[in-house]
Amino acid sequence: xxxxxxxxxxxxxxxxxxxxxxxxxxxxxxxxxxxxxxxxxxxxxxxxxxxxxxxxxxxxxxxxxxxxxxxxxxxxxxxxxxxxxxxxxxxxxxxxxxxxxxxxxxxxxxxxxxxxxxxxxxxxxxxxxxxxxxxxxxxxxxxxxxxxxxxxxxxxxxxxxxxxxxxxxxxxxxxxxxxxxxxxxxxxxxxxxxxxxxxxxxxxxxxxxxxxxxxxxxxxxxxxxxxxxxxxxxxxxxxxxxxxxxxxxxxxxxxxxxxxxxxxxxxxxxxxxxxxxxxxxxxxxxxxxxxxxxxxxxxxxxxxxxxxxxxxxxxxxxxxxxxxxxxxxxxxxxxxxxxxxxxxxxxxxxxxxxxxxxxxxxxxxxxxxxx
Amino acid sequence: xxxxxxxxxxxxxxxxxxxxxxxxxxxxxxxxxxxxxxxxxxxxxxxxxxxxxxxxxxxxxxxxxxxxxxxxxxxxxxxxxxxxxxxxxxxxxxxxxxxxxxxxxxxxxxxxxxxxxxxxxxxxxxxxxxxxxxxxxxxxxxxxxxxxxx
Numbered sequence: 001x002x003x004x005x006x007x008x009x010x011x012x013x014x015x016x017x018x019x020x021x022x023x024x025x026x027x028x029x030x031x032x033x034x035x036x037x038x039x040x041x042x043x044x045x046x047x048x049x050x051x052x053x054x055x056x057x058x059x060x061x062x063x064x065x066x067x068x069x070x071x072x073x074x075x076x077x078x079x080x081x082x083x084x085x086x087x088x089x090x091x092x093x094x095x096x097x098x099x100x101x102x103x104x105x106x107x108x109x110x111x112x113x114x115x116x117x118x119x120x121x122x123x124x125x126x127x128x129x130x131x132x133x134x135x136x137x138x139x140x141x142x143x144x145x146x147x148x149x150x151x152x153x154x155x156x157x158x159x160x161x162x163x164x165x166x167x168x169x170x171x172x173x174x175x176x177x178x179x180x181x182x183x184x185x186x187x188x189x190x191x192x193x194x195x196x197x198x199x200x201x202x203x204x205x206x207x208x209x210x211x212x213x214x215x216x217x218x219x220x221x222x223x224x225x226x227x228x229x230x231x232x233x234x235x236x237x238x239x240x241x242x243x244x245x246x247x248x249x250x251x252x253x254x255x256x257x258x259x260x261x262x263x264x265x266x267x268x269x270x271x272x273x274x275x276x277x278x279x280x281x282x283x284x285x286x287x288x289x290x291x292x293x294x295x296x297x298x299x300x301x302x303x304x305x306x307x308x309x310x311x312x313x314x315x316x317x318x319x320x321x322x323x324x325x326x327x328x329x330x331x332x333x334x335x336x337x338x339x340x341x342x343x344x345x346x347x348x349x350x351x352x353x354x355x356x357x358x359x360x361x362x363x364x365x366x367x368x369x370x371x
Numbered sequence: 372x373x374x375x376x377x378x379x380x381x382x383x384x385x386x387x388x389x390x391x392x393x394x395x396x397x398x399x400x401x402x403x404x405x406x407x408x409x410x411x412x413x414x415x416x417x418x419x420x421x422x423x424x425x426x427x428x429x430x431x432x433x434x435x436x437x438x439x440x441x442x443x444x445x446x447x448x449x450x451x452x453x454x455x456x457x458x459x460x461x462x463x464x465x466x467x468x469x470x471x472x473x474x475x476x477x478x479x480x481x482x483x484x485x486x487x488x489x490x491x492x493x494x495x496x497x498x499x500x501x502x503x504x505x506x507x508x509x510x511x512x513x514x515x516x517x518x519x520x521x
Contacts (some may be wrong), residue, residue: 024516028432036433040516114461235521242517249520260520273521308521 022241024226029057032064033201033230034126041207041226042241044219045250052215057209063145063207066092067200069116069134070126074176075194079116083191084183086175089167094174096196096203097167103199103319104162107335111323112294114162116193121148121156121202122299124279124290125195137188144281157183159192160294197290201230202272209236209314233321235271236314252346252364253277253305262344263354263361266310272317274304274325275346291325302328305348310357311339329354337371374437385430414496414511417468417475419457422435422493422506430512454478457507464507469493477502 008322027039036119037060065073073287076091081087089097103111118124120136124142127133140146164179182191196203205228214222224238231250245267249260253275276289282297307324311317320341324332329347336343336356345354352367362368416430426442426449429435435453443458453468465479476493482504491500500509 026514026516040519229519232521237520241519247518249518251520263518271521 015239022225024241027053027057029060031057032060035201035231036229037054038229039206039223039226040229041243044221050217056211059208059211060204063092063204065101066090067096067196067203069193069195075196078210079175079193079293081191083178083179084180086177089174089176090291091174092203092207094153094167094176096171096199097165097176099203099315100164100196100319101162101167103316103323106339107320107323109162110293110326110331110335111198111319112160112162112292113194113196113198114160114165114192115292115294116195117156117159117190118127118153118292118297119195119197119290120193121152121297122288122290122292123281127340137186143167144283149191156190157297159183159190159221165192177359198274198322199315199319201234202270202314202316204316205230205236205270207235209238212238214230233273234318237267239267239270241269249363250306250344250346252310252366253346259364261346261362261366262355263363264357264359270311270314270317271308272311272314272321273306273308274318274321275304276325277306289325290345291322293326300326300328302326303347303349304329304332306344307332308344310343311341320336333371391428414473415514416512417494417509418512419455419466420508420510421457426457428512429453431473435468439474457505459505462505464502464505466509476500477509480505 003190009285022042024025024040025043027041037057041055058185065071067073067075069075069079074087074089078087097113101112102113104113104356116125120127121138122286128143138148138152140148140255144259161179161181164181168177179192182189184190186345208228209224216222216224225241226238227246228234228236237246239246245265248266248271250262250273252259252261254277255261274291276287276291278292280287282288291300292298293300304324304325307321309317309320309324311320324335324345327335329345332345333354334343335341342357343355344357346352346366347354350367351365352369354369356371386410389407404521416424416428416433419427419439421440421442424440425438426440427435427437427444435446435455441459445456447454451471453470455466455468457464457466461481463481464477467478468475474493474495475493477489477500480489480502482502492513494500494509496511498511502508
């Protein structure tokens with residue numbers, strides 16, 4: 001009798017010991033992309049306080065330097081180059097520009113990385129958020145109280161044709177040919193300026209994920225578990241150590257306390273979100289967001305307050321969500337259907353979200369429309 | 372030898388057996404607790420609420436963020452700590468956030484309660500400071516890492 005009881009207890013005990021649950025820890029840095037980079041993972045001896053964390057964050061710094069429009073990296077050199085000049089890139093910037101070209105064509109220009117002049121003109125470039133950089137002739141005393149001069153809005157349009165940028169690879173060296181187009185306004189010559197803000201964070205997440213895959217395999221840690229998050233716009237999920245799926249919440253773009261309006265269960269996929277809540281200002285009762293309409297040179301007048309896309313590659317998702325917001329509701333819905341995307345569009349005025357995702361939990365009072 | 376009568380007479384559980392079984396059951400209970408209620412992420416800061424609604428959040432890595440509303444909120448820094456004053460009319464509470472000690476406490480207030488919130492101890496990963504007359508509360512901001520948000 002006693003042996004039977006002991007045997008039963010041991011049989012019950014062993015499975016419980018096995019399913020003790022893995023904890024997650026978060027490693028944060030605020031050093032890159034002017035935002036928080038978070039690496040959430042199951043701690044291993046080597047990752048907690050070890051070289052892997054340092055290497056991961058150092059890699060993020062390298063990616064940022066390669067893609068930044070400021071400093072001395074390849075994109076900054078492209079922007080500083082004269083019209084028609086050939087600029088040498090590195091592998092990261094070449095890879096990013098190659099993908100950017102694909103996305104520019106796929107979205108018919110709704111995603112356009114050649115809008116750097118407008119990003120700066122409207123006051124959304126790092127020059128304004130970081131308080132560094134030289135003044136420009138088109139600066140206003142207070143850009144939140146005065147619209148840009150129309151001559152710049154119209155004048156910069158010929159410098160935004162990203163299809164005219166030529167990329168080439170020659171014996172493991174990479175180049176970008178700047179278009180010949182240049183414009184002179186009030187005696188100052190302007191050329192195309194690239195801004196990879198709409199794809200850079202996603203590309204960084206993808207590169208870090210590849211690094212983690214290789215490192216985990218090399219260290220024998222098994223499958224990568226946890227996720228990478230850049231700001232609140234790029235979330236690259238690996239496997240959930242519980243096997244269930246992370247519960248991902250989407251923030252209501254008009255909630256002052258950042259309440260979620262939707263929640264999904266997901267793993268091994270990238271979430272990308274873009275919208276007018278990230279950077280915007282109000283002028284004359286109108287909201288001006290950082291997402292520029294390449295056809296007009298002005299902040300988009302889209303009714304989409306936020307767009308979220310689920311993809312296998314975070315960089316692709318990053319570019320797509322920017323494009324969807326810029327397209328406006330009707331065109332974005334057509335695009336989502338035509339390309340079979342898993343996406344959520346939130347229209348703030350209607351308090352309605354449009355989605356192709358099948359399973360989710362609605363939080364709050366937003367209404368749903370299934371596409 | 373015929374042990375069968377001895378076995379039949381013997382009790383099912385001797386005192387030592389009972390102690391042993393009790394220990395195993397206790398161990399099962401502890402394991403169940405960790406399985407059913409796994410530890411979540413610790414406090415990442417504090418939230419300040421007025422009448423139950425969040426008016427201010429302070430994160431150890433990221434600083435403070437105010438929400439526009441009925442309260443007037445002003446911040447100053449002193450000796451590496453953030454002092455935040457919440458006021459409405461003549462009423463006020465001065466809250467100190469200590470990023471190194473990971474604590475929050477009310478330094479000063481002019482509320483009328485007998486258990487004056489300014490005399491409550493600092494809170495860390497748990498606990499709440501309540502200022503009932505001013506309808507203000509300060510509590511830890513915890514984060515469940517299995518529930519990220521975009």
